[in-house]
Amino acid sequence: DAGITQSPRHKVTETGTPVTLRCHQTENHRYMYWYRQDPGHGLRLIHYSYGVKDTDKGEVSDGYSVSRSKTEDFLLTLESATSSQTSVYFCAISDLAGDGYETQYFGPGTRLLVL
Amino acid sequence: AQSVTQLDSQVPVFEEAPVELRCNYSSSVSVYLFWYVQYPNQGLQLLLKYLSGSTLVKGINGFEAEFNKSQTSFHLRKPSVHISDTAEYFCAVSERAAGNKLTFGGGTRVLVKP
Numbered sequence: 001d002a003g004i005t006q007s008p009r010h011k012v013t014e015t016g017t018p019v020t021l022r023c024h025q026t027e028n029h030r031y032m033y034w035y036r037q038d039p040g041h042g043l044r045l046i047h048y049s050y051g052v053k054d055t056d057k058g059e060v061s062d063g064y065s066v067s068r069s070k071t072e073d074f075l076l077t078l079e080s081a082t083s084s085q086t087s088v089y090f091c092a093i094s095d096l097a098g099d100g101y102e103t104q105y106f107g108p109g110t111r112l113l114v115l
Numbered sequence: 116a117q118s119v120t121q122l123d124s125q126v127p128v129f130e131e132a133p134v135e136l137r138c139n140y141s142s143s144v145s146v147y148l149f150w151y152v153q154y155p156n157q158g159l160q161l162l163l164k165y166l167s168g169s170t171l172v173k174g175i176n177g178f179e180a181e182f183n184k185s186q187t188s189f190h191l192r193k194p195s196v197h198i199s200d201t202a203e204y205f206c207a208v209s210e211r212a213a214g215n216k217l218t219f220g221g222g223t224r225v226l227v228k229p
Contacts, residue, residue: 042219102215106158
């Protein structure tokens with residue numbers, strides 16, 4: 001258990017409203033990630049962070065922003081939600097395993113429905 | 116840019132039968148390879164990973180995978196499945212020069228029938 005929680009776990013919102021999803025970790029990991037999961041696409045990286053206030057874009061970053069003001073929290077914001085952002089969102093952290101590679105561990109996910 | 120193809124979107128299999136899930140990748144550089152499993156309504160759990168060394172990798176729950184560099188494949192196998200193996204399985208790749216960023220395949224849904 002990598003000590004990752006996501007909130008909320010489920011959310012229904014309307015098109016055009018802002019939405020913020022929170023990822024919280026308890027074990028001081030440096031790297032944190034946001035993915036979205038859609039049928040047939042697997043998981044796709046939205047944004048990631050390599051430290052407090054250090055973030056970068058992933059493969060599908062348009063329409064999303066992130067912030068990391070504390071090591072333990074990584075926030076994903078949809079400034080103006082659209083129906084195409086209906087998805088399951090996963091947070092992940094990296095942990096340095098015994099083999100020297102930063103293996104990623106995933107949170108339980110947030111189901112977002114944009115009407 | 117790297118990409119991952121999982122050739123089967125769904126694989127039905129009877130309990131105690133063997134299963135193989137196919138994964139092919141494309142990359143111009145050396146890669147790390149992973150298989151993750153997702154049980155219904157849960158997050159992803161790491162099954163196994165290939166970083167270097169022996170091309171046959173053993174993971175949790177009796178799964179193993181073989182890295183074939185010439186065929187750019189990393190197929191997952193289990194000799195005898197259980198009902199509890201019903202889940203979605205994802206192959207993923209990380210280029211060695213790209214840090215920890217993962218690229219996932221589209222997933223293979225395994226349904227184990229009694």
